[in-house]
Amino acid sequence: TGSGVSMGGASLASLINAPIEFYTPEVLPGPPAANGSRFALYDSQSAAEAGAGGPQLTYVTYFAGPVRGLAPGTPVQMKGVPVGRVSDVRLRYIPQSATLETPVTIRIDPRKLQLPVSDFATIVDLRAAMNDALQKLVYKGMRATLASSLVLPGASGVSLEMVGRPGTAHLVMTEPPIIPAASGGAGIEGALTSLNQVAARIQNLPLEEIAGHLRSTAARMDTLVNDPALRQSLQSLNRSLAEIEKVAVLTRENVGPITQSLRNAATAAETAAGRANQLLATAPQQNYDLGQLIKELTRAADAVRALAEYLTENPDAVLKGRGK
Known part of the structure; x- marks a missing residue:
């Protein structure tokens, strides 16, 4: 459903x-139901509890x-x-x-x-x-x-x-x-929409698109904050994303390099999000846009890591596409 x-x-x-x-x-509060009472039937127990x-x-x-x-x-x-x-x-x-x-x-x-x-x-x-x-x-x-x-x-x-x-x-x-x-198109909602569009097309494993979404998020974060450590983390993320695109072209028949590249990208994204979170905690005033991008990058990292684990457990998905 x-x-x-x-x-x-x-x-x-x-x-x-x-x-x-x-x-x-x-537990039945109240008096017993009278004889001849009518009771609604629901499709499931959860629906019955919701409508009770x-x-x-x-x-x-x-x-x-x-x-x-x-x-x-x-x-x-x-x-x-x-x-x-x-x-x-x-x-x-x-x-x-x-x-x-x-x-x-x-x-x-x-x-x-x-x-x-x-x-x-x-x-x-x-x-x-x-x-x-x-x-x-x-x-x-x-x-x-x-x-x-x-x-x-x-x-x-x-x-x-x-x-x-x-x-x-x-x-x-x-x-x-x-x-x-x-609002769609930006912030966390736009990011989740983009990621779900990728997930909906996962039957063809569009690894290049996944890398593109992560790279876009990293670029927006880089424009918000001028911090050498964060920039280094984002550069590491971009290198991992380039590796994903490379192995997606050269080794689709071999799940090993793909899953390792996905894990590397997830780790790099988590590192960048962690550094950005440190900067946000010490900022003199709340940066709403940076906070949203941190959430966005963290969710994206979780999604990429979950995909890596799925491919590890289901290596045939690289050739056949992900099951529905």
Whole structure:
């Protein structure tokens, strides 16, 4: 599915005798259900838990780029914690600008943010409290991003992350309210989009493109900071990237040189990110762009190292392409 691989199952006997299994939770607050009550059936246990009572407040966000794999039911997260689900994904043409945008409707459970739901007399009051909380978070930099898997292509959900510049956006009080999306093309969101585009085309192992994305990130970092140690680390990274491009042309039939070059590039990227992080910690004022590039370079290094490990375990991928 768009949210990744999910497996589940009951006992062997239940699989043989009946396709549906029921169970009763140990803790049941409230009185027993009356005879004749109707109960909704869900596609999975996680979907049932997400839809088990309580208010779900609706919001929308607009992504300008592709949302491959995003579908109703995929999770919405804050700091890695599930807080809701995607309820609708659409495509809209804007005649004024002759562009396409993707409105994504999400539903957030206020209980996941520990809001005292029972303290509010009406859903209007609860909505006002939730809007106030999100308004403050958006002002501090929270944006809607596509939660991405660097192993499986496509979006695995929506993530509300602190990736925007503080004070540059607000919650738009329409119906439903609009949570601004992270800007694409630059910073961490643009980097992840670029890396996922590479991952989506990994069947042909475009090692040259991976090197190009890393080199672009290193070049942007070099323009921000004038530091000899950092420049030396970036030069080492560029040498490793050149080696990747070289072995990609000469030795595609031999996985050994390719994986070693990928590991070297990952190590060089991690070293550069570490030095940049030291500079950021001692800087007299916060450098937002450098902080974003450090995150970008670190994530890219993790992705390259993961690819090296994958090729080590699956050497046939060099010839056959990576399995889907």
